[in-house]
Amino acid sequence: MNTDYVRVKRKVQQLGSSTLAVTVPAEWARHHDIEKGDEVIVQRDENGGSLLLVPEEPNVDDTDAVVNAETLSPEALGRAVVTQYVLGRQLVRIESETPLTPEHHDAVFDAERQLMGLGIVEQATQTVTVRCSVAPGDFDLPTLLGRLSRTEATIRTEAITALVEGDADRARTAARRYEQVEKLFYLFLRLVFATFRNPRLNQEVGLDTGFPLIGYRSVAQDVSLMAGLARDIADIVVESDGTVPDDDTADHLRALGGAIDDAVSATIAAVTTPDYDAAETARDRFDAVDDHVDACNDHLADERPEPLLELQRAVVLLERCAQHARDSLAVATHLAFRASPDLVDSE
Structure with a gap:
């Protein structure tokens, strides 16, 4: 299909006392089998005010x-x-x-x-x-993002437990869960791409409009990267000599893992149900993450527990997990402002 009409000018015509009309490119109409009397959908981009013209049945012929x-x-x-x-x-x-x-x-x-x-x-x-055999209507993006995040959280929790207990078998099980993250992530990308090409799928995949698509894509990527870091923690356990940290060190690591769980869970909730207060709640949870990171690092510096190198690497990986979650919080904040127009008046 020729795409010379990607950007063309059209003159607005007066059809009646209160009706304005704009013609569409003939090739576009032919490609979508649109004829006189057919209906099309005009969808407004509430962020920029532009209009999107969508055929009632988009012709997607490259399946x-x-x-x-x-x-x-x-x-x-x-x-x-x-x-x-x-x-x-x-x-x-x-x-x-x-x-x-x-x-x-x-x-x-x-x-x-x-x-x-x-x-x-x-x-x-x-x-x-x-x-x-997967069709867009089989899944919705908010639910799929929740599944992706919960799987990532399971890997991280299991990896931390394996670290503090010196359980290599548990670490291997946690690492194998990463395959499920990959499977969910690629499915997520497939649905995002399909909806981007065909905006009529928005409601089928659980969205009111296509505005969140780019943000959702970014958050899914962050969760996938976090899962990779959690798998790296599990690999540390598998490659270690089985030395188990003392109880005080284990408590610090579990507390840090729990704080990250709370922050990530609050962030995903703020993304899938955009609300400014929810985004602020998630932001507060990251303050607790920072406190636990500082406490872990201070403990490792002062007490130098064994296996020190592995423990230091694990804390660095958990810090990086938290940073990816913070990136997702930025997306949640953007979506929250969009969902709360009373917070910002545009003139």
Whole structure:
């Protein structure tokens, strides 16, 4: 489809005493099969005041894709499948003029395990076809963001418990949960992209308008990064010699973990149910996080408990978790101001 009309000028015409009209580009109308008498949706962007014109049934005709695996490494093929999934493809066909290697097939199998709703429907020497059964209406973004955050919190809590108890098996279990975070995160990206392309999906994915999409995307990324840091704490335990910190040190770490849990939970609530007071409550929770970080660092500096190096690394990782959560709080604050127009009067 030609996109020369992405930015065009149109003259406003008077149709009646109180009616103004603007024509739409003919190619745009043809692409969406719009004819005289059809209805379209005019949606206002409440943030900037602009209008978005959306067909009653948007014509999204690129739901299938073909990946040429001939020159792709197995790792690159896996990334290509993930990308097509995020872009909203329903059917992805992997083709090669020469037989696919076992490593290429394994890369597709790994992607299948990594992506929710993706399944291999056909497999041959030179081709593999995968289909995604997930539809936007199957999930809503606020609920999915909550699931993502709770999974991250579980990894962090289990990793801290494994650290203070010297439990390597528990740490391995916590680290394996990261696969679920990845699965939820990629599904989240798929829904965000689909809704961005088709604004009529806003209500299906639990949003009144598309305004929060970019913010939600940012928060999901923060949660994913936090999960990676929590997995790093679990890896510290797996790689350690099993030395268990003393009770006082364990109490400091648990208190810090609990403070981060409270701050993150309050932040996600402020994002999914935008409210200025909720954002301020979350901000207060981070004051407690700062206090516990200082207490942990002071304790480690003064008492130098064993295993000191591992404990110091864990506290640094928890600080970084808190920083990502603070980034999400900034998003919550933006959404709160939008949801509370009485706080700001624009002239």
